[in-house]
Amino acid sequence: MNSRYIRASSKIIFGQKYSFDIFKTIILDADFVRCNCISAYGNVIRGAGEQRPLNIMDIPSDTDQLDRYQIKKDDMISYSEHKFNTLFHCSNDLIFIQDMEMNILDMNDAACKCLGYCREQMIGTKLLGITLADFIPKEQKMQKELFKNKYSAYETAYVGKHGAIVPVEVNNRIINYENSEAILSIARDITRRKKVESELIRSENKFRYIFDNVNDEIFMQDMDLNFLEVNQVACHRLGYSKEELLKLRPEDIETSDYSPLIKSRMTAITHFNHGIFESEHLRRDGTTYPVELSCSIVELDGEKRILTIARDITERREAEATVRKHEIEKEMILDGMEEHVVYHDLEMRILWANKAACDFFNHERNEVIGKFYNEVWPVGIDNDGNCSIMQANIEGFSREVERTTPDGRIWSVKGYPLKGPRGDITG
Known part of the structure; x- marks a missing residue:
């Protein structure tokens, strides 16, 4: 019979007129060996609500055997207490047993070692007495939850004997302890975890400080280009709150000239894992500004993400426009001169020539650029093959010579070395 039958049989025994010794024998035997069925002196006992007889034969009734059963039961109780004490004191967690008024009844060795108190110092006191002051209101709140729900879990901190603060994660539960209700508190030392959390x-x-204070806009997107995170610079420049910007898509913040290129940019990023592009951002108020986008595929939390850094290049564009304007002005001045002006590198490859020189060469400017100097304009070379311009490049001083062309014209050829910021000759 299973345990349900045993319990039914025990109830029947209470209702029978057996002697105390017989009843004691049956109960001890049932508790210890967990008999499958019960009978007294061969009489069949039926379980409550059961029709099948429950039968055990040869239950001893002499006092010696009863004593042996009692000894076995005492040994089992002693063994059970030994197992409890072993688990109680060998646990790495701090374990406290408290009465229903929160007075400590017992604590394990790990608690004594961690807090620096001996068991005698703590028994009869309350855990609230060693709780860090900042956590006392929370501790009192969780005590109410414990009595209401029979269970509570929370984080708090204890103060050790020598002032060391021990952060712990506490699990409280109401249990039956020595025939009375008691509170079992298991506190796990989370000092290392708190240290890691603090470092994180x-x-x-x-x-976050760097993310929000760099001078560039930063966008974190998933592979479908949805914004997952944006920094404060992006919000400020585009004129949106963070919540608003996270609801938008790239095409919402780029001008109509550049938004059609988003798909091709994505293709390039996916293929090369990185790409640099130029675009134009559209503010909330409708104004625009040029940007340089640096896009990379990164892995974050095991997922592929697109990190985009957008740099405002308004000043660079303005500087380029200014330089170009100056170049145009210089070209206009040089093109208005009757003298032939040619700019070349140290290998005598033509980089630029004014209109008068191009007309003399009988070539357009784009046809001249890239050719070697002596291929289109041999005027600077004397009969011995020496070039005054090359000598100027080598010596670093301006050179001037006269040359006569086959048509009888006499030319004054001057070579001026151009120097870079560090004084080296560049052309």
Whole structure:
């Protein structure tokens, strides 16, 4: 019979007129060996609500055997207590047993070692007495939850004997202890975890500070180009709050000239894992500004993400426009001169020539650029093959010579070395 039958049989025994010794024998035997069926002196006992007889034969009734059963039961109780004490004191967690008024009844060795108190110092006191002051209101709140729900879990911190603060994760449960209700508190030391969390928070704060204070816009997107994270610079320049910007897509913040290129940019990024592009951002108020986009595929939390850094290149564009304007002005001045002006590199390859020189060469400017000097304009070379311009390049001083062309014209050829910021000759 299973345990359900045993319990039914025990109830029947209470209702029978057996002697105390017989009843004691049956109960001890049932508790210890967990008999499959029960009978007294061969009489069949039927379980409550059961029709099948439950039968055990040869139950001893002499006192010696009863004593042996009692000894076995005492041994089992002693063994059970030994197992409890072993688990209680060998646990790495701090374990406290408290009465229903939160007085400590017992604590394990790990708790004594961690807090620096001996068991005698703590028994009869309350855990609230060693709780860090900042956590006392929370501790009192969780005590109410414990009595209401029979269970509570939370984080708190204890103060050790020598002032060391021990952060712990506590699990409280109401149990039956020595025939009375008691509170079992298991506190896990989370000092190492808190240290790691603190380092992570510090690292996150450092990252967040850099993320939000760099001078570029930063966007984190999934592979479908949805914005997952944006920095404050992006919000400020585009004129949106962070919540608003996270609801938009790239085509919402790029001008109509550049938004059709988003798909091709994505193809390039996916193929090469990185790409640099130029675009134009559209502010909330409708104004625009040019940007340089640096896009990379990165892995974050096991997922592929697109990190885009957008740099405002308004000043660069303005500087380029200014330089170009000056170049145009210089070209206009040089093109208005009757003298032939040619600019070439140190290998005598023509980089630019004014209109008068091009007309003399009988070539357009784009046809002249890239050719070697002596291929189109041999005027600077004397009968011995020496070039005054090359000598100027080598010596670093301006040179001037006269040359006569086959048509009888006499030319004054001057070579001026051009120097870079560090004084080296560039052309």
